[in-house]
Amino acid sequence: MLSQRLRIARKAKGLTQEELAELVCTTKGTISNYENNHSTPPNDMLRHLADILNVTTDWLLGRTDEVTPASVSASEAREKRSLDELLQEKIDDPDDYYFLDGYLEASEEEKKEIRRYWYDLRKQWKVRQVKESRPPSLFDITEGLKKNNP
The missing domain is CATH 1.10.260.40 (lambda repressor-like DNA-binding domains)
Known part of the structure; x- marks a missing residue:
């Protein structure tokens, strides 16, 4: 097949x-x-x-007759960027660079915990309808969390 x-x-x-x-x-x-x-x-x-x-x-x-994943829409496919482009974008932004520093060397359990925390944080933002004209910096995020969780 x-x-x-x-x-x-x-x-x-x-x-x-x-x-x-x-x-x-x-x-x-x-x-x-x-x-x-x-x-x-x-x-x-x-x-x-x-x-x-x-x-x-x-x-x-040969496990499926679906050529492309059903969950990927045409617009998502167009927006898909190469790993090199994504990595360069992260390196260009110092906050993202320091945020990701060490992630690749983290254990699988540490990576799971980071992802779990990130998804929870994003859910909280949606519930609170946080809308900013620019993405918050790592400093803004950590300061906001310190204020909300003393």
């Missing part, structure tokens, strides 16, 4: 095996092996192929 669907998705994007190989940093022979069912891509390559071909890994693997 994977070999057939990979070929279908590649051709639908108008790519040759060589062009796809270049986009995912591998060789034409590797793509040929995937499409001829001589080998199977590792998970990280499978995700990369799905991203480049704008399909889901579940579709490539």
Whole structure:
């Protein structure tokens, strides 16, 4: 199933095996092996192929007939930015840079706790209908929390 669907998705994007190989940093022979069912891509390559071909890994693997996730609207797909663009945006804003400092090195449990806290904070903002003309700085957020939770 994977070999057939990979070929279908590649051709639908108008790519040759060589062009796809270049986009995912591998060789034409590797793509040929995937499409001829001589080998199977590792998970990280499978995700990369799905991203480049704008399909889901579940579709490539034959687990679903939905090519793209139903939860992603066309406008969300257009707004999707590359990881490099997002990272550069965070580096350009000192508050975000210091906020994210150390996150990648945190343990999985610490990351879960940070995300859980962030989602709770966003819910509180929505309930309070917080609207600012600019995003609050990290200092503003921490000071506001100190005032609300002495």
